[in-house]
Amino acid sequence: MMDMSSTRTYNHELVPHKGFTLISGIHDPDDVDQIYNLEIRDSDVFVITYPKSGTIWMQQILLLLEADGDETATSKFNNNGDLIPWIEITGSREAFIKAPSPRMRVTHLPYHFMPSALSQKKGKVIYIARNPKDVLVSYFYFHKMASMLETPKDFNEFFERFLQGHVFGCSWFEHIKTWYSHKDEINALFITYEEMIQDLRSVVDRISLFLGKQLNDEQLANVVKHSTFTNMCKIPQASYEQVPEELLNHRQGRFMRKGTIGDWKNHFTVAQNERFDELFQKEMKDFPLSFIWDIR
Ligand code: A3P
Numbered sequence: 695m696m697d698m699s700s701t702r703t704y705n706h707e708l709v710p711h712k713g714f715t716l717i718s719g720i721h722d723p724d725d726v727d728q729i730y731n732l733e734i735r736d737s738d739v740f741v742i743t744y745p746k747s748g749t750i751w752m753q754q755i756l757l758l759l760e761a762d763g764d765e766t767a768t769s770k771f772n773n774n775g776d777l778i779p780w781i782e783i784t785g786s787r788e789a790f791i792k793a794p795s796p797r798m799r800v801t802h803l804p805y806h807f808m809p810s811a812l813s814q815k816k817g818k819v820i821y822i823a824r825n826p827k828d829v830l831v832s833y834f835y836f837h838k839m840a841s842m843l844e845t846p847k848d849f850n851e852f853f854e855r856f857l858q859g860h861v862f863g864c865s866w867f868e869h870i871k872t873w874y875s876h877k878d879e880i881n882a883l884f885i886t887y888e889e890m891i892q893d894l895r896s897v898v899d900r901i902s903l904f905l906g907k908q909l910n911d912e913q914l915a916n917v918v919k920h921s922t923f924t925n926m927c928k929i930p931q932a933s934y935e936q937v938p939e940e941l942l943n944h945r946q947g948r949f950m951r952k953g954t955i956g957d958w959k960n961h962f963t964v965a966q967n968e969r970f971d972e973l974f975q976k977e978m979k980d981f982p983l984s985f986i987w988d989i990r
Pocket of ligand 1 (some may be wrong): 750
């Protein structure tokens with residue numbers, strides 16, 4: 695979501711574009727449209743997330759897998775986002791074209807903007823889903839610190855905005871449903887934030903296998919060790935503490951906020967929870983997957 699080098703001030707405008715919204719000053723609609731035509735190599739990896747679902751967590755895991763578990767590999771960079779950038783940010787596409795393999799990128803874009811070559815099973819896609827109730831809470835706090843997003847008046851106002859999809863990312867439901875409906879056309883691994891919390895090692899093993907990596911047991915253990923919440927908090931590149939103040943106001947919060955499951959219970963009223971459940975049932979009734987969080 696972030697342009698690490700920008701010195702602009704933002705007008706917080708969400709710009710409607712082809713069934714999605716882009717952020718004024720961060721995304722350029724013409725540039726985003728060109729992503730569809732990108733040539734894709736089999737070694738390319740795209741991490742797809744609705745915002746606040748574990749994007750920077752996966753950046754850290756992928757970088758560690760690439761470095762055989764060596765946590766010092768990223769230390770000469772300011773942010774993991776410099777190594778695994780958001781493809782939709784202005785200028786990112788051009789850098790992608792010239793980048794050496796393996797090219798790893800994150801994105802919040804819906805399926806229809808992504809390179810058409812993905813649907814010929816070129817490249818690899820990792821989709822991370824998170825309980826949308828926790829996404830909502832995490833996103834609320836992120837809006838307070840992110841300069842490019844409008845600060846919510848209060849939690850209730852943001853709750854309504856999220857339910858209506860009037861946020862960057864639009865509807866959480868549409869995002870996951872559309873991506874999942876194309877799962878057989880693309881080389882995709884679907885995982886959840888909750889699985890990562892519950893058993894990070896087994897998720898790391900699955901990712902490693904999916905990417906065809908050949909790490910030994912100790913190296914895989916190091917990937918896990920250096921991507922826990924506590925340890926990522928100690929690594930400034932991984933925790934986004936070095937993102938400039940004009941993009942993230944670090945006095946208003948931390949990117950690595952809580953890193954837990956179920957924080958929505960500390961925020962939703964009973965009535966809000968009922969409304970959310972009703973909407974979830976309606977939107978997801980035909981969705982073939984059940985999630986770990988269903989039983990919580
Ligand atoms: P919280 O705000 O609930 O703490 P994204 O990178 O997609 O913006 O997602 C950010 C969310 O992922 C934040 O959630 C952040 O704390 C959480 N996160 C990042 N790294 C994590 C880790 N190693 N373990 C658990 N949660 C992590």
